[in-house]
Amino acid sequence: MSNKDLQAIFHGLDVGTVLFNEPLSKHTTWKIGGPADVFVIPSKTEHLQLLAKTCAENKVPWYVIGRGSNLLVRDGGLRGVVIKLADNFADISISGDQLTVQAGRSYVSAANTAIRSGLQGLEFATGIPGTVGGAVMMNAGAHGGETKDVLLSADIVEEDGSIRTLQNRDLQFAYRYSILKDQPRIVVRVTFQLQPGSTEEMQAKVRAWTKRRQTTQPLQLPNCGSVFRNPEGTHAGFLIEQAGLKGTKIGGAQISDLHANFIVNVQKARAVDVLALIDLVQTTIRERNGITLIPEVRIVGED
Structure with missing residues (x-):
C-alpha cells in the first residue's frame, strides 16, 4: 500500500496523535531507525481498538513500540503503522498485593x-529499561527473576479490536x-x-545492583540493552569478550x-553498522565455540 493510500486512511482518524x-x-x-509510514500516539484504549480494527480491515501491518529499548529498526524504516505506548499509557494502581499497570509505563517505574x-517480587525489573508491555511480550528478566514469575494476567487488544484477558498460563x-x-x-x-x-531491604538490594550496573554497563552511550540471549550454561558477554571482540567498531x-x-x-x-557487528559476533562465536x-x-524494518 502506498504512502498516499495510508495517509488517506489514517488522516483524521480518531486514534490520538498521528504523524x-x-x-x-x-x-x-x-537513536537509530528509518521512518515509519504512519506513527500513532494513542491516549486511550478505544484508540487502540479502532487502530487494530482499521489495520485489519485494510490489511495494513502494524507494530507496537514502547520506549524503544531492545529494538533495532533498519535504515529503510517500517511500512504500515507504528503504535507508541509510553508515557501516554502509564497509569498504575494497587489493590492489596496486586499491582495493575498500563503497558506503556516504564518497568523500572512500576517496580x-x-x-x-x-510489595515484593518486581525488584529484578529495576534494571530493565523497557516498558511493562514489552516486558510481557518477551518475558523480560534479570537477577534470576522473570516477568512470568509475578504476572497474574494481561488485558490485550485482539486484531479485530476486541479486548481479552489472558492469564499467565x-x-x-x-x-x-x-x-x-x-x-x-x-x-x-x-x-x-x-x-x-x-521496603528498606528491597531498596538496599536494588542499590547494590544499580551500583554494579553503573560500573559494568555503558549507560552513558545510546544502546539497546543486551544484544544477545545468554546460551545455556554461559553468558554471551563472556564469550564475546573471550573472542577478543570488545571495542570492535564498524x-x-x-x-x-x-x-x-x-x-x-x-x-x-x-542500523547496517549494528547488523554488521551482530553478524561478526555470530560468525566468530560459531566458529570459535560452536555456539x-x-x-x-528485536530487529524490524527494511534495509
Missing part, C-alpha cells in the same frame, strides 16, 4: 512503585518468549501478583569495551 514519515531514530534508545508500597512463557511474539496483539494493561516485603557502532554484550552508538551509527548466539534485540 507521517516519522523518523524512528527519535523513538529508540539506540519502584511496588517497592515503595512494600495463556501466554506460554519461556526464556525471553511469550506467545505475543508469534501472535501480535496489543498489551493494554497488566496485573502483577506480589507479596508483602520490607561505522558508527561499537561493541562496548565495558560490557561485550552491548553495542553502542558512538558516532551517528546506522550460535541468538539476538535478544
